[in-house]
Amino acid sequence: MNIGVLALQGAVAEHIRSIELAGGTGVAVKRTEQLADIGGLIIPGGESTTIGKLMRKYGFIEAVREFAAEGKPVFGTCAGLIVLAERLEGGEEPHLALMNMTVARNAFGRQRESFETDLDVKGIDTPLRAVFIRAPLIREVGSDVDVLSVYKDEIVTARQGHLLACSYHPELTDDYRLHEYFLNMAKEAAEGKTGR
Numbered sequence: 001m002n003i004g005v006l007a008l009q010g011a012v013a014e015h016i017r018s019i020e021l022a023g024g025t026g027v028a029v030k031r032t033e034q035l036a037d038i039g040g041l042i043i044p045g046g047e048s049t050t051i052g053k054l055m056r057k058y059g060f061i062e063a064v065r066e067f068a069a070e071g072k073p074v075f076g077t078c079a080g081l082i083v084l085a086e087r088l089e090g091g092e093e094p095h096l097a098l099m100n101m102t103v104a105r106n107a108f109g110r111q112r113e114s115f116e117t118d119l120d121v122k123g124i125d126t127p128l129r130a131v132f133i134r135a136p137l138i139r140e141v142g143s144d145v146d147v148l149s150v151y152k153d154e155i156v157t158a159r160q161g162h163l164l165a166c167s168y169h170p171e172l173t174d175d176y177r178l179h180e181y182f183l184n185m186a187k188e189a190a191e192g193k194t195g196r
């Protein structure tokens, strides 16, 4: 199963490594035509404003919306989660506006700009190692969104059908189980299941 990693800006090589550890094939996606060859797309961490700008410039906003409308899974991590959100706190313009949630950028404040922790994630049997770097938080989700994990009462992992999002960087540790989870979503979607 080919999993694409949007390669406009951000942590691309690390995601490809985690996908390969999980048993998939990682592909750096730089052109919209490549979306035809992948079964799922990861939007990596980095700077959401930059990623959003480059997505607009290279036609990825429409192309990824079409990709998702076909039922193909999309996974946003950190800045990628911001890119997926329908609503951004503070009135900022959303980017893909695909996932029914409100997201606050840089929500941990200066003292806690980056930290690591072990998180209980629904669907993963033991705690997942997670690295937070200037991370966003999910403030609120629609009723069609499943909360998969919380950190200090705040939502940090969520799923809406074939869309997956997390506030942290799952690609910066050797714990590839969230990538494995996403790979399974892509396999199920390819087999024509609903993915729920």
Ligand SMILES: NC(=O)CC[C@H](N)C(=O)O
Pocket: 044, 045, 046, 047, 048, 049, 077, 078, 079, 080, 082, 105, 106, 133, 134, 135, 136
């Ligand atoms: N590590 C990250 O992806 C940080 C996200 C970044 N703070 C943003 O707002 O886009």
